[in-house]
Amino acid sequence: MDTYDTILKRRSIRKFTKKPIPRPLIDKMLNAARLSPTGMNMQPLKFYAIIDSNLLDKIFPYTKYAGYMPNGECSPSIEEGPTAIVLILNDLSIRKSDDTAAGAAAMSMILTAQNEGVSSCWMMAIDKNNICNICDIDQKKLSLHSLISFGYPAMTSRAEPMNYNMGVKYYFDEEGTLCVPKRHFEDVCKII
């Protein structure tokens, strides 16, 4: 798929089917992250993919989906949870933190997956301590920046022009599609 089409098609998806992600695609996502830009080419990040279903189930309670819908409407049940999670980790021996590098790597993985029909939700509302313990990560050496949940979609979502009276909160339409309000082009973009 054309890169621009892939970018437009991407929405955060929070409910997934059980269909496993092919292993070659997991490798491609990680490789895309590895080759992403970093300030001064420091490459301070590590990327750990979790595909073991027992580990995924253990991590699940420590992830919080769709904070704008506190009644859980948009949150997966454990059966609808991701079939892969990638942890984005700062290697403390290289650099304490690098949000921009993490952002670039995250989008590389998300778009590589999206291009092959695999959806995602980038997540920071996570219990880092418990997740590191579950994954046997030595937090003196590696600090968890964020994680990305991946899987084939079991829900639909689309971008909508923002109604400024309504604000930024996403909502469901009558058909059950998640609508994500986006600010209008002319309010956000300028060519000078």
Ligand SMILES: Cc1cc2nc3c(=O)[nH]c(=O)nc-3n(C[C@H](O)[C@H](O)[C@H](O)COP(=O)(O)O)c2cc1C
């Ligand atoms: C840095 C970052 C952290 C996020 N953390 C969470 C999270 O913890 N839980 C969640 O459900 N969504 C999370 N999201 C997804 C956002 O809610 C989502 O990107 C936003 O609502 C816009 O929707 P869209 O991705 O479909 O365009 C996060 C997104 C980003 C970029």
